[in-house]
Amino acid sequence: MAGWSATEITRTTVTNGSRLPQVDFVAETEQCWHCGSRLRVQKSKKRIVSTIETVTILVREIRKVCFKDSSHPVETSEALSTMVPCGQRYGYDLIVWVGLARYHRNLQRKEIRAELLQKKDIILSDGSISEICDRFLLYVEALHVSCIPELRVAMEKGYPLHIDATNEYGKGGLFLCLDGWRGWVLYATKIATENAEELRPAIDITTALFGDPIAVVRDLGSAGAKAVDQLRQKNIPDLVCHYHFLGAIGKKLFDADYSLLRKLLQRSKIRSGLRELLRDLRKSHTSDRYAGKFGQGRMRKALPALILWVLEGEGGKDLPFPFCLPH
Numbered sequence: 001m002a003g004w005s006a007t008e009i010t011r012t013t014v015t016n017g018s019r020l021p022q023v024d025f026v027a028e029t030e031q032c033w034h035c036g037s038r039l040r041v042q043k044s045k046k047r048i049v050s051t052i053e054t055v056t057i058l059v060r061e062i063r064k065v066c067f068k069d070s071s072h073p074v075e076t077s078e079a080l081s082t083m084v085p086c087g088q089r090y091g092y093d094l095i096v097w098v099g100l101a102r103y104h105r106n107l108q109r110k111e112i113r114a115e116l117l118q119k120k121d122i123i124l125s126d127g128s129i130s131e132i133c134d135r136f137l138l139y140v141e142a143l144h145v146s147c148i149p150e151l152r153v154a155m156e157k158g159y160p161l162h163i164d165a166t167n168e169y170g171k172g173g174l175f176l177c178l179d180g181w182r183g184w185v186l187y188a189t190k191i192a193t194e195n196a197e198e199l200r201p202a203i204d205i206t207t208a209l210f211g212d213p214i215a216v217v218r219d220l221g222s223a224g225a226k227a228v229d230q231l232r233q234k235n236i237p238d239l240v241c242h243y244h245f246l247g248a249i250g251k252k253l254f255d256a257d258y259s260l261l262r263k264l265l266q267r268s269k270i271r272s273g274l275r276e277l278l279r280d281l282r283k284s285h286t287s288d289r290y291a292g293k294f295g296q297g298r299m300r301k302a303l304p305a306l307i308l309w310v311l312e313g314e315g316g317k318d319l320p321f322p323f324c325l326p327h
Contacts, residue, residue: 020048020056020057020058021057021058022057022058022059022060023054023057023058023059023060024044024060024062025059025060025061025062025077025079025080026062026064026077027039027061027062027063027064027075027076027077027078028077028078028079029064029075032066032067032068032069032072032075033073034066034069034072034073035066035068035069035072037066037067037068037069038067039064039065039066039067039075040064040065040066040067041062041063041064042063042064042065042070042074043063044060044061044062044063045060045061045063046058046059046060046061047059047061047087047089048089049083049084049089049090049091050089050090050091050094050122050124051083051084051090051091051092051093051094052091052093052094052097052120052122053083053091053093054083054091055120055121055122056121056122056123059080059084061076061077061080062077063075063076063077090128090132090135094122094132095132095135095136095139096136097116097120098112098116098124098129098132098133098136099132099133099136099137099139099140101115102129102133102136103133103136103137109126109129109130110126112124112129113125113126113129145209148209148210151184151210152210152211154182155179155182155210155211158213158214159179159180159181159182159186159210159213159214160179160180160181160213160214160215160216160217160239161177161178161179161180161186161203161206161207161213161215161216161217161231162176162177162178162179162180162216162217162218162241163175163176163177163178163199163203163216163217163218163224163227163228164176164178164218164219165191165194165199165223165224167191167193167194172190172191172192172193173190173191173193173194174188174189174190174191175188175189175190175191175194175198175199175202176188177202177203177206179210180217186206186209186210187202187205187206187209188202189201189202194221194223195223196222196223196226196227196229198223199223199224199227200226200227200230203227203228203231207231212231212234212236213231213236214236214237215236215237215238215239216228216231216232216236216237216238216239217239217240217241218238218239218240218241219240219241219244220240220244220245220248225238246322246323247320247321247322247323250321250322250323251321251322253322254322254325255321255322258321258322258325258327261327262327265327271311271327273294274307274310274311275311276293277293277294277307278304278307278308278311280292280293280294281299281303281304281307282304284299287299311326312326
């Protein structure tokens with residue numbers, strides 16, 4: 001309990017008959033900041049608080065008020081306010097711990113619950129973890145906004161504004177405004193659908209916070225083009241992402257011919273035959289010769305690798321057409 005201004009620690013019986021340590025937090029101020037008069041105890045408030053440092057305790061906050069004029073501001077404990085948000089039961093350190101576990105370590109709620117119970121002796125429900133995760137994101141956003149002056153100094157030579165949206169049909173999506181040089185997310189917001197009316201306010205907020213960009217980089221969608229129309233009118237270059245451009249051009253150039261090639265290979269069953277040959281070669285990999293369905297012959301050491309390269313030689317299984325052409 002080092003660093004607290006807690007005057008007393010006792011034991012108290014709480015809900016369900018469990019016993020928790022009670023910690024008193026007395027308002028540290030001795031004089032009314034408004035008139036300088038001495039203070040008197042106004043009342044005390046209790047609540048259960050969970051933090052990483054203290055685990056779970058019963059907090060009693062003893063508040064003070066001006067002795068002469070009770071309408072003056074009520075004084076509360078600064079030590080308590082630095083440990084846990086006003087009126088809340090989850091401490092800042094617990095919020096950070098849960099937030100990092102969810103968004104940095106990608107743990108699921110049941111995994112967070114298990115680790116908190118095992119390592120920190122803190123019991124949380126799935127709903128509480130979801131609530132804490134939302135609060136963590138709000139605090140991160142508030143921290144980001146508070147650091148904007150420092151960010152603008154770091155971006156004093158300008159920044160290219162990269163915009164992109166992820167949109168699941170019927171479920172809305174997320175719209176991002178990024179500093180393309182540094183990879184920083186400058187602003188993000190949820191969108192109901194990808195259209196200019198949804199995107200433009202986010203772009204306006206970004207430019208109001210960080211200034212006009214030196215250029216805009218976007219995909220080929222009409223929504224993005226309309227959303228940056230005001231920046232384009234200021235003679236700010238409006239650039240199309242090279243990746244999206246090649247994807248669109250590549251589809252126009254290769255789609256028909258590649259479809260024909262794919263059909264020919266499917267009819268010939270060449271790839272199916274190569275897979276079967278590869279399985280045979282793996283079974284007889286210790287032999288110098290092959291004798292099977294595809295004939296007989298001396299085994300070349302690099303033959304399995306060559307067949308595998310032909311079957312999976314597109315360079316990346318997750319790449320979209322036309323960057324991924326397995327046939």
